[in-house]
Amino acid sequence: MAASVSSRTFLNARNEQELLAGIRKEVEAGSLPPNVAAGMEEVYNNYKSAVIKSGVPKANETVLSNMSVFLDRVFLDVTDPFVFQPHHKAKREPFDYYMFGQNYIRPLVDFRNSYVGNMSVFIEMEEKLKQGHNIILMSNHQTEADPAIIALLLESRLPYIAENMTYVAGDRVVTDPLCKPFSIGRNLICVYSKKHMLDNPELIEMKRKANTRSLKEMAVLLRSGSQIVWIAPSGGRDRPDPRTEEWVPAPFDTSSVDNMRRLAEHSGTPGHIYPLAILCHNIMPPPQKVEKEIGEKRIISFHGTGLSVAPEISFSKTTAACENPEMAKEAYTKALYDSVTEQYNVLKSAIHGKKGLEASTSAVSLSQPWT
Secondary structure (H helix, E strand, O other): OOOOOOOOOOOOOOOHHHHHHHHHHHHHOOOOOHHHHHHHHHHHHHHHHHHHHHOOOOHHHHHHHHHHHHHHHHHHHHHOOOOOOOEEOOOOOOOOHHHHHHHHHHHHEOHHHOEEEOHHHHHHHHHHHHOOOEEEEEEOOOOOOHHHHHHHHHOOOOHHHHHHOEEEEOHHHHOOOOOHHHHHOOEEEEOOOHHHOOOOHHHHHHHHHHHHHHHHHHHHHHHOOOOEEEEOOOOOOOOEOOOOOOEOOOOOOHHHHHHHHHHHHOOOOOEEEEEEEEEOOOOOOOOOOOOOOOOOOOOOOOEOOEEEEOOOOOHHHHOOOOOOHHHHHHHHHHHHHHHHHHHHHHHHHHHOOOOHHHHOOOOOOEEOOOO
């Protein structure tokens, strides 16, 4: 990689023209690959459009401030790539990557039309963490911004959960240069998703070995106690139903649920499994189909979001009537998935159906804890 025009090319930009000119200068200097540069420019334009449409005061200043830091961090990683360990701990200094992610996504969230379901259950989870227990969140997955959305909706009441959650992350968010700066700011257990396991036959064995290492890291983490871990047992992001074009939580993989359950059970520490639903696909929707190549097109919007958790689901109680272990695994996975879908539909009614807090049901009590 050739020498950079300036290590502060983007941080020194005083306006949009200088910021975009900086991208082109670094390409000409040979220090920025053209495909990454094109992605940076696309993100800039889409982010600017979303923040300006939000109507927030000083939108242009927010765009320049957040995008100059984003472009700087992408560029730094291109010139000196960060390598993730199987268990990655959020990097908070000398540069605070966690707050960078929060500040970048915050202007995209329409908090007036965002909701949290069952705040009392989130508070109960925090109490269990203080007692040394582990919490496992079995969740649907919508966008690359899910960790930031979860943290933004909880940070005002539950900053400990917001900052200390560990995410089971697929390889794409730790390899895509436009995504890596956000991933560096989260606690991660890095795995290769089943959806991409077979993309390159030559890498299958390497990926399996890497996943085995990550499972060992997860076991060590859970043995330490007081851990809250988010996992999407679908193995990827939700997509709209091709017939109805309605977004629904992608089906959960039974083996993923069972592996996580057994890790929690065998940790020697009390563990609790909760179903979590998130609705935020409008902010950063994934491509219509699962793509093999890194470097997807990124659409960005300002929109309402939602997060909901239901009470803990016990494996032994749920599967008491099951005749064999396979039936038990299927029944438990179904119970978790059905709860996530039920919660998701309430969030959808509140946000897309514009019912707001009135969309609450006996199972899902909506609130806006930041107000």
